[in-house]
Amino acid sequence: MGSFEFSQSNQIFKNRDVLREDYTPEELVGRDEELSEYHSALQPVINNELPSNIFLYGKSGVGKTAATRFLLDRLQEAAQSIPDLDLHAVRVNCDGLNTSYQVAVTIINRLRGPEDQIPMTGYPQSKVYQFLWNELDQYGTILIILDEVDHVNDDSLLYQIPRARDNGYVNSAKVGLVGISNDLSYREGLSAKVQSSLCETEVYFPPYDAGELRKVLEQRTQVAFHDDALSEDVIPLCAAYGAKDSGDARQAINLLLEAGDIARNENAPQVTKTHVEQAKRKLESDQITTGVSKLTEHARLTLYALTTFAADGETPVTSPTVRERYLALCNSSGIDPLSHRQMQSHLSELKMMGVITGRERNLGRRGGKKVLYGLNYDLGLIAETLAETIDEVGVHRSIQSFVKNHSER
DNA sequence: TTTCCACAGGAAGGTACGGTCT
DNA sequence: AGACCGTACCTTCCTGTGGAAA
Numbered sequence: 001m002g003s004f005e006f007s008q009s010n011q012i013f014k015n016r017d018v019l020r021e022d023y024t025p026e027e028l029v030g031r032d033e034e035l036s037e038y039h040s041a042l043q044p045v046i047n048n049e050l051p052s053n054i055f056l057y058g059k060s061g062v063g064k065t066a067a068t069r070f071l072l073d074r075l076q077e078a079a080q081s082i083p084d085l086d087l088h089a090v091r092v093n094c095d096g097l098n099t100s101y102q103v104a105v106t107i108i109n110r111l112r113g114p115e116d117q118i119p120m121t122g123y124p125q126s127k128v129y130q131f132l133w134n135e136l137d138q139y140g141t142i143l144i145i146l147d148e149v150d151h152v153n154d155d156s157l158l159y160q161i162p163r164a165r166d167n168g169y170v171n172s173a174k175v176g177l178v179g180i181s182n183d184l185s186y187r188e189g190l191s192a193k194v195q196s197s198l199c200e201t202e203v204y205f206p207p208y209d210a211g212e213l214r215k216v217l218e219q220r221t222q223v224a225f226h227d228d229a230l231s232e233d234v235i236p237l238c239a240a241y242g243a244k245d246s247g248d249a250r251q252a253i254n255l256l257l258e259a260g261d262i263a264r265n266e267n268a269p270q271v272t273k274t275h276v277e278q279a280k281r282k283l284e285s286d287q288i289t290t291g292v293s294k295l296t297e298h299a300r301l302t303l304y305a306l307t308t309f310a311a312d313g314e315t316p317v318t319s320p321t322v323r324e325r326y327l328a329l330c331n332s333s334g335i336d337p338l339s340h341r342q343m344q345s346h347l348s349e350l351k352m353m354g355v356i357t358g359r360e361r362n363l364g365r366r367g368g369k370k371v372l373y374g375l376n377y378d379l380g381l382i383a384e385t386l387a388e389t390i391d392e393v394g395v396h397r398s399i400q401s402f403v404k405n406h407s408e409r
Numbered sequence: 410t411t412t413c414c415a416c417a418g419g420a421a422g423g424t425a426c427g428g429t430c431t
Numbered sequence: 432a433g434a435c436c437g438t439a440c441c442t443t444c445c446t447g448t449g450g451a452a453a
Contacts, residue, residue: 101437121437122428296440319416339442344417360417364451368415 051176058205061248086140207247316372
């Protein structure tokens, strides 16, 4: 047993918070062009004119949200000194919000005090919109920023907000809409009516290349780490991983943060390449764990079924094969199995998440089109994330050696 | 060239649940 | 209490797919 005293260990980090996601740096590195386009799109706000609607797109972690926070801060600051300008901004992250209805409710609740929040169901849609217009109309200029709009499955709110004034739903308020999307094809899927209003101004954020990522990391490192806390190859390695994973700065910064944490826990004098590699594995396994924990019971059962084949070295397998095992698992534990179709969509969802792999294959007239499924991650890791389900359903023969620790407890 | 297998996945509609309104 | 509302998750039915076999 070690001692449990806390002591400040300052060998590695000077200011760890700088690497956290909510931090907005003083300067945004490598996004000059995008910032200036975005900046001029916001200019009407300062002139107290009707704001234009803006659509930002580009893959995740390329600075869309950071640029928004950055410019919004400056906009608010500038607005302070303009007497007639009553500027407000609501930023909503649409991750987890599937419909316009839910987004509208979220905006309303953001604008209202904690006493009169409204629930996510119950009201007719038109009523919720009425609430929304009433809230909006209490402001002079209000910017609605919808981050990750591509998670919303319908157009309705995107269509309504830009027209709220024309339709007389709001009278005094000047409402501006900023849509941010990670999905490059999202824009094409929008109806023409929405495209023409939402996409008045578009700003595309390209992925960072390895060189830009390096500059971003170096900028943060100067503030976050003590001098010489990083060995030489750490930044290039993080940048290379980031560039490979679609130029995602947030991911690269996370990697650096995690590597720093690992080094600090080890009381190592320096962050090294090895720490980065450990961090990479840790982040990957975290991603799987959180992904799997959000799945429904039957999706986990489906994954369990596939896992048993992987444990016996029988992967890849087709979905009817998985289904047999799935039915057996359900049967032995008294759970009602789902239909063929539903189990299949669980499989394809797992594939989308990247937890499992699916290779398409076609045997022609002798077998048609098939997908061969296998695990995309270490078997032990997946068995661990499924622990709860396995406890409930029982340990299958094939995975006994992987869950030993569990059954002994 | 045409046929056709065996599944993938789209579409539409159902049901249980948590909510509001009168 | 009972009509009405939105949502998650489900079932049923159906069309799409692509290449080996005929």
